């Protein structure tokens with residue numbers, strides 16, 4: 101164990117180094133985790149599958165040492181403490197705690213720190229379920245801020261922040277100030293709150309208010325000048341620059357695994373406030389966190405911080421550039437004309453809303469494809485090995501995070517073009533009363549409709565059933581030079597990934 105003498109060395113990852121050091125030793129444990137170093141698998145037929153899934157390095161790094169052998173999770177004095185200090189410095193917090201149980205737990209820990217039974221809490225309704233459940237369990241008295249939508253076009257919703265400030269101000273004026281405010285400041289859909297305006301207004305109205313700011317999706321924002329300005333911790337640094345004795349008690353939660361190179365469930369809980377707040381958070385962590393933390397996850401939080409501090413800006417530059425490229429392609433490429441940007445950059449530009457766009461998100465309507473967003477996601481996943489998590493009505497959200505590179509974006513663009521060629525043509529064919537082309541399911545390859553055939557609901561139902569059963573659907577127009585009934589099957593049957601249809605309307609599903 102490396103005991104920091106005069107603070108941790110910047111440019112290092114002390115916890116990652118310490119975990120690596122124990123992983124490299126052939127330590128036999130009489131405690132727990134028989135899997136560690138592959139111990140329980142030595143002569144097992146299952147060893148191969150474990151190693152294929154986790155690799156020998158992961159099996160060696162998953163250790164259960166605590167106390168001075170590695171560090172204490174709840175009262176760290178060694179490399180975990182050094183790593184947490186470096187993280188606090190990088191993010192601009194007074195203290196940072198590492199969690200290996202996600203922001204779901206970090207929010208619970210933060211709320212147990214900031215509020216108690218009967219506390220009055222003004223809560224953003226768009227918060228993650230962990231906030232709502234924790235407030236209920238604590239027995240806080242919660243008032244929800246109404247939600248609003250930016251416009252009819254776009255499915256994104258967020259708290260009405262003007263009303264939030266009004267409700268807060270009214271409560272202060274009535275002598276019943278809220279004890280705490282909870283904000284979900286960076287949404288998956290790409291809505292970012294104007295925290296400089298919000299936090300300074302709250303501080304002015306009631307300086308000793310407690311605030312939880314869930315920035316689960318914005319952990320990496322700290323590391324790019326274009327994204328940093330709206331972050332909670334940057335805002336608090338600015339507020340302290342004008343009032344060093346700012347009494348606000350603030351907790352900020354970050355799912356590092358969502359936007360930085362941290363393992364799943366790696367989460368930071370940052371605290372800004374006095375020592376009492378920091379001690380209360382340590383105690384709340386003790387009450388809520390598993391007593392068997394994952395050291396690989398904690399080590400990844402250390403490494404993710406070091407990577408972000410070192411090359412985060414360049415990686416985010418690339419992400420921002422790729423997001424812009426995706427928008428430009430959708431706006432200008434005729435082969436992508438079935439897709440429509442719902443939240444082009446600056447879409448949330450009305451300053452009265454106190455929100456703005458997260459430029460790493462691209463929100464796209466796929467309504468014109470004639471398939472549902474759920475089907476679209478499934479096709480992307482099954483046929484192109486591309487994953488999109490979120491659908492909202494006819495829209496899907498692409499998150500251009502630091503793991504997406506130019507080649508990945510090209511794959512996505514190719515897939516989008518092929519899907520448009522395929523599905524739009526089928527849905528266009530089905531939309532009219534009469535088919536202007538062949539619609540053929542393979543297998544068996546017998547046309548469901550031929551050019552000139554009247555389309556009825558039965559045909560549409562039949563096609564839907566064939567799609568569901570996994571058939572490939574081909575749509576073909578007669579080539580202009582060919583006589584009726586001699587379709588150019590060869591071009592259309594090449595399949596989604598390689599199809600180079602001779603006319604833009606041919607395609608396969």
Ligand SMILES: Cc1ncc(COP(=O)(O)O)c(C=O)c1O
Nearest residue numbers: 202203204228284314316355367
């Ligand atoms: C806003 C928000 N907060 C918290 C969480 C929970 O984070 P975690 O997955 O790290 O537990 C999520 C999960 O998606 C989220 O969207």
